Amino acid sequence: xxxxxxxxxxxxxxxxxxxxxxxxxxxxxxxxxxxxxxxxxxxxxxxxxxxxxxxxxxxxxxxxxxxxxxxxxxxxxxxxxxxxxxxxxxxxxxxxxxxxxxxxxxxxxxxxxxxxxxxxxxxxxxxxxxxxxxxxxxxxxxxxxxxxxxxxxxxxxxxxxxxxxxxxxxxxxxxxxxxxxxxxxxxxxxxxxxxxxxxxxxxxxxxxxxxxxxxxxxxxxxxxxxxxxxxxxxxxxxxxxxxxxxxxxxxxxxxxxxxxxxxxxxxxxxxxxxxxxxxxxxxxxxxxxxxxxxxxxxxxxxxxxxxxxxxxxxxxxxxxxxxxxxxxxxxxxxxxxxxxxxxxxxxxxxxxxxxxxxxxxxxxxxxxxxxxxxxxxxxxxxxxxxxxxxxxxxxxxxxxxxxxxxxxxxxxxxxxxxxxxxxxxxxxxxxxxxxxxxxxxxxxxxxxxxxxxxxxxxxxxxxxx
Amino acid sequence: xxxxxxxxxxxxxxxxxxxxxxxxxxxxxxxxxxxxxxxxxxxxxxxxxxxxxxxxxxxxxxxxxxxxxxxxxxxxxxxxxxxxxxxxxxxxxxxxxxxxxxxxxxxxxxxxxxxxxxxxxxxxxxxxxxxxxxxxxxxxxxxxxxxxxxxxxxxxxxxxxxxxxxxxxxxxxxxxxxxxxxxxxxxxxxxxxxxxxxxxxxxxxxxxxxxxxxxxxxxxxxxxxxxxxxxxxxxxxxxxxxxxxxxxxxxxxxxxxxxxxxxxxxxxxxxxxxxxxxxxxxxxxxxxxxxxxxxxxxxxxxxxxxxxxxxxxxxxxxxxxxxxxxxxxxxxxxxxxxxxxxxxxxxxxxxxxxxxxxxxxxxxxxxxxxxxxxxxxxxxxxxxxxxxxxxxxxxxxxxxxxxxxxxxxxxxxxxxxxxxxxxxxxxxxxxxxxxxxxxxxxxxxxxxxxxxxxxxxxxxxxxxx
Numbered sequence: 001x002x003x004x005x006x007x008x009x010x011x012x013x014x015x016x017x018x019x020x021x022x023x024x025x026x027x028x029x030x031x032x033x034x035x036x037x038x039x040x041x042x043x044x045x046x047x048x049x050x051x052x053x054x055x056x057x058x059x060x061x062x063x064x065x066x067x068x069x070x071x072x073x074x075x076x077x078x079x080x081x082x083x084x085x086x087x088x089x090x091x092x093x094x095x096x097x098x099x100x101x102x103x104x105x106x107x108x109x110x111x112x113x114x115x116x117x118x119x120x121x122x123x124x125x126x127x128x129x130x131x132x133x134x135x136x137x138x139x140x141x142x143x144x145x146x147x148x149x150x151x152x153x154x155x156x157x158x159x160x161x162x163x164x165x166x167x168x169x170x171x172x173x174x175x176x177x178x179x180x181x182x183x184x185x186x187x188x189x190x191x192x193x194x195x196x197x198x199x200x201x202x203x204x205x206x207x208x209x210x211x212x213x214x215x216x217x218x219x220x221x222x223x224x225x226x227x228x229x230x231x232x233x234x235x236x237x238x239x240x241x242x243x244x245x246x247x248x249x250x251x252x253x254x255x256x257x258x259x260x261x262x263x264x265x266x267x268x269x270x271x272x273x274x275x276x277x278x279x280x281x282x283x284x285x286x287x288x289x290x291x292x293x294x295x296x297x298x299x300x301x302x303x304x305x306x307x308x309x310x311x312x313x314x315x316x317x318x319x320x321x322x323x324x325x326x327x328x329x330x331x332x333x334x335x336x337x338x339x340x341x342x343x344x345x346x347x348x349x350x351x352x353x354x355x356x357x358x359x360x361x362x363x364x365x366x367x368x369x370x371x372x373x374x375x376x377x378x379x380x381x382x383x384x385x386x387x388x389x390x391x392x393x394x395x396x397x398x399x400x401x402x403x404x405x406x407x408x409x410x411x412x413x414x415x416x417x418x419x420x421x422x423x424x425x426x427x428x429x430x431x432x433x434x435x436x437x438x439x440x441x442x443x444x445x446x447x448x449x450x451x452x453x454x455x456x457x458x459x460x461x462x463x464x465x
Numbered sequence: 466x467x468x469x470x471x472x473x474x475x476x477x478x479x480x481x482x483x484x485x486x487x488x489x490x491x492x493x494x495x496x497x498x499x500x501x502x503x504x505x506x507x508x509x510x511x512x513x514x515x516x517x518x519x520x521x522x523x524x525x526x527x528x529x530x531x532x533x534x535x536x537x538x539x540x541x542x543x544x545x546x547x548x549x550x551x552x553x554x555x556x557x558x559x560x561x562x563x564x565x566x567x568x569x570x571x572x573x574x575x576x577x578x579x580x581x582x583x584x585x586x587x588x589x590x591x592x593x594x595x596x597x598x599x600x601x602x603x604x605x606x607x608x609x610x611x612x613x614x615x616x617x618x619x620x621x622x623x624x625x626x627x628x629x630x631x632x633x634x635x636x637x638x639x640x641x642x643x644x645x646x647x648x649x650x651x652x653x654x655x656x657x658x659x660x661x662x663x664x665x666x667x668x669x670x671x672x673x674x675x676x677x678x679x680x681x682x683x684x685x686x687x688x689x690x691x692x693x694x695x696x697x698x699x700x701x702x703x704x705x706x707x708x709x710x711x712x713x714x715x716x717x718x719x720x721x722x723x724x725x726x727x728x729x730x731x732x733x734x735x736x737x738x739x740x741x742x743x744x745x746x747x748x749x750x751x752x753x754x755x756x757x758x759x760x761x762x763x764x765x766x767x768x769x770x771x772x773x774x775x776x777x778x779x780x781x782x783x784x785x786x787x788x789x790x791x792x793x794x795x796x797x798x799x800x801x802x803x804x805x806x807x808x809x810x811x812x813x814x815x816x817x818x819x820x821x822x823x824x825x826x827x828x829x830x831x832x833x834x835x836x837x838x839x840x841x842x843x844x845x846x847x848x849x850x851x852x853x854x855x856x857x858x859x860x861x862x863x864x865x866x867x868x869x870x871x872x873x874x875x876x877x878x879x880x881x882x883x884x885x886x887x888x889x890x891x892x893x894x895x896x897x898x899x900x901x902x903x904x905x906x907x908x909x910x911x912x913x914x915x916x917x918x919x920x921x922x923x924x925x926x927x928x929x930x
Binding site for chain 2 (some may be wrong): 065
């Protein structure tokens with residue numbers, strides 16, 4: 001008879017994204033004690049974040065409570081905490097919960113802390129051009145986007161064409177999947193959802209500009225699909241500008257250098273930053289302790305089995321690793337975390353570990369707008385409606401696992417068939433009014449100030465102050 | 466042939482709540498130019514706000530865009546602005562949009578600016594005990610409620626019973642309909658939704674305390690229903706304390722005087738303020754200009770036809786008026802605003818105005834928890850499931866007007882039949898972590914700090930700092 005060990009092996013998982021959640025689930029039934037430490041209380045289904053930012057879905061529909069998802073898995077506990085340091089030598093993790101640091105000891109560690117937005121050394125751009133990485137980002141952008149149209153209505157009532165244009169010009173920086181989806185959604189929002197909602201402006205005349213420093217959109221896809229996507233975006237009315245390197249962003253607009261190093265300025269109150277990611281700083285923290293160097297985007301050059309040299313107990317997965325040119329996509333996070341979990345399970349069961357992670361490329365897809373998408377599965381390339389439909393099925397299928405499926409499906413159906421969006425709330429917490437507008441807003445509206453003419457020409461009186 | 470006037474009469478409506486929205490809709494088809502000025506971009510269906518605060522519904526489901534609701538009514542424009550002053554003599558309204566003031570001229574004015582939370586001169590309570598008046602309030606409370614359980618899990622892991630109790634004690638101040646609903650929902654949340662989600666605490670052991678300075682709950686209802694409600698709340702496990710006057714609120718708890726002026730302290734991190742309202746300060750602004758005085762809660766003693774003396778062009782409606790003991794409920798706002806709109810229409814059509822507003826009491830209802838409610842329609846009193854079902858039908862019927870019905874119905878069905886809640890997201894913008902906890906949190910967690918023991922007894926190492 002085997003003897004029961006005094007304590008079970010302790011597995012700590014850092015992060016509640018795809019990597020963290022799938023690692024925990026892969027260890028269901030394994031004789032370990034798992035502590036999943038997450039910085040948020042929810043698991044974020046990031047591929048649909050742009051739908052929250054544009055008012056289609058509510059946060060709850062794409063961000064189920066991590067605790068709830070794992071409630072029935074009895075070998076895991078979920079702790080709210082921001083992991084600030086991993087002590088490789090002492091095998092402990094330091095996590096911050098409400099400014100108080102706690103230390104957690106592990107026997108095995110799976111680091112799945114993901115990646116954040118990168119402004120390439122220009123973090124000051126962030127306040128003017130929010131990223132697209134968290135629910136907070138998405139709600140902030142939602143407030144700014146719908147808020148810009150509200151202010152445009154005021155500018156429109158003044159007949160101030162310059163302000164109106166600045167308020168109804170939307171710039172998306174970065175033409176990866178998120179940037180492409182945002183650009184497509186912004187066109188759909190202005191051309192379809194808001195049509196008829198305003199009296200002084202024509203939302204269908206809003207401009208959407210998509211900038212990328214590279215020479216193609218969706219560079220991770222096949223060149224044929226890249227061209228198709230660019231064509232489809234331009235058909236929709238998106239102004240796609242490639243070879244455009246953003247060099248300055250402020251409240252009223254941004255500036256970029258084109259391929260010939262010519263400087264251009266775009267006047268636009270609402271900017272979205274979807275360019276560049278940078279791996280969690282925990283990557284550098286780990287690398288330093290084991291004598292490695294992270295790459296330009298902070299990723300750790302893990303060994304073929306996803307561990308660190310000399311530390312078979314530490315696995316790094318997902319967006320945090322630099323291995324075989326693996327892309328920063330959900331599938332990589334899922335497969336690497338499952339691989340890590342399997343090795344832990346094998347070792348506990350006395351089996352030999354597998355020497356190397358092997359990525360199975362299930363294909364790649366992106367959606368451009370309602371009914372338009374692209375997909376590549378091995379040699380097969382799909383575009384247009386079939387690709388969009390595949391995208392829908394795959395994403396719905398995923399969400400099914402998290403119980404939000406019925407109402408989410410309904411929101412989608414309503415949105416795709418009708419013109420309405422269910423989630424248009426701007427909260428006062430969202431600082432669109434204060435932050436995005438602070439500089440530009442006062443200048444814009446100072447000039448415009450004073451009078452908002454009722455439509456039928458009745459003349460308003462002078463403003464105070 | 467009648468001659469067309471050069472400009473149409475200009476009607477300004479202040480507020481996008483029940484009063485403002487129904488006034489605008491009642492003027493559909495009337496030959497006027499309406500400007501609805503709202504401080505938010507949404508119409509808030511306030512009776513369901515507590516469902517957002519407790520994670521059942523998303524903001525979009527109870528707060529449709531005002532602009533979208535009125536999109537097809539061509540004689541109305543919607544302007545985002547906070548009305549700060551009404552100039553009765555010059556017939557203009559001053560509204561603030563992003564720190565810039567604009568003046569709008571009117572021929573008729575309907576003031577439907579509603580009421581805010583009142584802390585009875587203790588505004589410093591607000592940061593520790595948010596009110597229940599806006600979407601922001603509800604999201605803030607949602608973050609604090611779910612956040613308290615997250616922190617309790619950390620305290621539970623420490624075995625710190627005192628902190629755990631403080632974090633799982635919820636106090637609702639004010640036993641009107643909102644307070645009763647919140648208390649019922651908090652019990653349901655802890656006893657049903659969160660059951661099984663935690664490892665170190667038992668959420669079903671959470672305490673919910675309902676305080677009111679009066680000697681009954683739901684004082685606007687029949688005494689029999691008051692007693693029934695109190696009984697049902699106590700059956701659910703709510704600790705109802707009447708004659709309890711709150712005298713101090715801080716981050717860690719609150720203090721109250723009982724009927725015998727004895728001071729009591731409750732240790733509770735999460736407090737909800739549902740006691741007392743105070744009418745919009747625009748009421749006092751108006752009253753002063755026409756030689757009236759507002760009452761204790763800031764309400765304007767309007768004339769029988771809802772106008773101000775000497776100013777037949779100014780109507781004040783809804784929660785802002787002191788007339789015939791009318792309660793501050795949606796039906797009063799709806800009926801008074803419709804009456805005001807009708808009088809404007811009659812005058813424009815050359816008919817005589819009606820001399821006095823007459824309230825038609827359709828009855829009163831409240832919900833206590835899932836499947837329990839109370840209702841009174843004239844002499845008929847209903848309790849329990851039938852009352853709850855009536856409440857559900859009435860509220861659904863109302864929401865039908867705003868297109869959120871299908872997904873809302875689904876969320877409700879899922880929530881009432883199952884144990885899950887779809888909207889549990891805590892955003893970083895929500896300051897539960899910083900504000901509610903700032904003082905108490907550090908103290909609580911400082912003591913608790915250091916170690917969070919993995920469940921199976923493996924001992925963690927000492928904390929840094």
